Amino acid sequence: MAASHLQCRECHTEYPLEALYVCERCFGPLEVAYSRPGVELSVAEWRRRIQAGPQNIWRYADFLPAAAPPGPSGRLNSRAGLPAGCTPLIRADRLAARLGLKEVWVKNDAANPTHSFKDRVVSVAATRARELGFETIACASTGNLANSVAAHGAALGMDSYVFIPSDLEEQKVLATGVYGTKLVGVKGNYDDVNRLCTELCAERDWAFVNINLRPYYAEGSKTLAFEIAEQLGWELPDRCVVPVASGSLFTKIAKGFEEWRELGLLEGELPRMNGAQADGCSPVASAFAEGHDICRPVKPSTIAKSLAIGNPADGPYALDLARRTGGSVDAVSDEEIRAGIRLLAETTGVFTETAGGVTTAVLAKLAERGEIDPEERVVLVITGEGLKTLDAVRGSFEMHTIEPTVADFEAGVPEPLTV
């Protein structure tokens, strides 16, 4: 494994690669540090090594804090769990044209095994949990993490405990319980769930993927950056629009690009990083607008429940990243989120959940404000599947109900648009 130790992000104190997540000295978050024996590889050798790997996130095992599950590359077995990653990057010319842009790409992470980007982070955390000898995985979730932890638990033959706010979308509850996890609906919001889990974490010998395993979990998000760069032909985009809940995904995408720049695998500036939040839970966007370095916690109220974290752990790092790359963190209303879901669906054939509506609506807003140079290559990161938040599109279109006759069809259904 390429990871060498954990390190405090603030005071740089080093810790062993165990189930630790907070610095004993300064309470800063711990992050994984690497010493890569392969740094002497040439750029061409690195590329060949990666391309020879399996068609999932483990092709990037040299950059992850867990060993790739055993087995012939790409072939699945009971130790590999659910293979995440290698999701499509789609050139979205019709979406770009609608927004007055030239080059927009949609990274569709709904194409993961449980239909959200969370399979990337859970794959890494669950694999590391197994390496550390844990028998039970657990999480505090806004919905997609619940799906993923329950499914990975089932795939790996581990027990799982999943804690969610009790008012989550029904589709996400059903798509989690089906895996036979112990599903706990907590009467409160995500921040209450997270507090409860942090207390339980101190008492139980469980691997909470986003608490005591968080340093490993967070690293999984870098694979989104690696894939985007590889799919663009080993090039960086000019701009990425990414949803922000805790801010982990947003900051780790940039870390992925950075690591490959340091190795010489990518050249050029970091992309402008644009974070996307919902008005009903926008602590990071508010701090960005007000010029603050830290986020004031809020009580969430938005249809984008997967992003409803009122007290984002990586908020300050997300703010810093947006500022130093010339990006921003913006927020959009529930109406704009619904319109964003429709815009993406109608122009690309990709049906996203509310989080993707947030991202698409923020891209539309940036384009409208004239902040994007038409020549820029923009990547829109779509993190979850529309079938999980069906209520968001209910009533947004009409069904023509007719008698089974041609006459009724002709009377009741409009002709196709002719251009």
Ligand SMILES: *Cc1c(COP(=O)(O)O)cnc(C)c1O
């Ligand atoms: C979890 C999640 C995110 C981002 O979460 P972070 O906590 O910011 O890493 C984005 N989109 C969806 C659909 C999610 O489930």
Ligand SMILES: [Zn+2]
């Ligand atoms: Zn510290």
